[in-house]
Amino acid sequence: MIEYTIDRTDRLVRVRLSGYTTTADLARHYSKVHSDPAYDPSFNVLFRINDNVNGPIMVDVPSVSGQLEAVARLQNATKWAIVMSPGIRRAVFEFLVPTLSLASVQMRFFDDEHSALAWLDVDHADAGNARQ
Numbered sequence: 001m002i003e004y005t006i007d008r009t010d011r012l013v014r015v016r017l018s019g020y021t022t023t024a025d026l027a028r029h030y031s032k033v034h035s036d037p038a039y040d041p042s043f044n045v046l047f048r049i050n051d052n053v054n055g056p057i058m059v060d061v062p063s064v065s066g067q068l069e070a071v072a073r074l075q076n077a078t079k080w081a082i083v084m085s086p087g088i089r090r091a092v093f094e095f096l097v098p099t100l101s102l103a104s105v106q107m108r109f110f111d112d113e114h115s116a117l118a119w120l121d122v123d124h125a126d127a128g129n130a131r132q
Contacts, residue, residue, distance in 0.1 A: 002029040006038040010122045013043050018050040023063040030071055042076040044120045048113065049084040065100055072102040080107040081116035 004015045011030050013033060033039055080102075084090045094109055110116040117123075 002026065004033055006033075006036060006043070008038055008040075011040070011043045012122055013039070013045045013121065015045060016046070016048045016050065017053045019052060020055040021053055022055055023060050023067065026064065034074070041074055042078060043113065044079045044081070044122075046113070046116055046120060046122075047080065047082045047084075049082060049089075049127065051085050051087075053107065060098060065096065069101050069103075072100075072105040075103065075105050077104040078106075079120055080105055081120050082109045083111070083113050083116050084109060086111060096098055 001019045002015065002017050002021060004013060006013050015029070074108060082093070084093065092108060097107055097109075100107075108116075110119070
């Protein structure tokens with residue numbers, strides 16, 4: 001499952017991945033976000049990837065990589081912060097990130113949301129209501 005909120009005040013898209021998630025879910029997510037009237041391609045993104053996320057999204061690296069690269073080309077010098085527990089899944093993602101062509105997007109991994117928000121220059125951590 002992928003849920004998101006758009007925080008216009010903080011110029012931030014908050015995304016949460018959990019449970020069984022497919023690459024088709026990722027494509028639908030980006031379609032929804034990009035058609036959302038509150039969305040702006042200059043907004044930063046905070047991804048929270050829960051420990052229970054599983055499914056094809058975790059193993060279909062070429063498809064996920066291609067989708068992320070396509071989305072990055074639409075962004076305007078933004079930052080993507082990924083909050084994910086340390087472990088083998090995160091290690092695999094961190095290993096793959098340098099191989100991605102993310103245009104002007106900067107991407108970093110964090111253990112906690114507070115550190116991620118500090119890097120994104122967001123003063124508060126109001127989670128808001130997630131939207132599917």
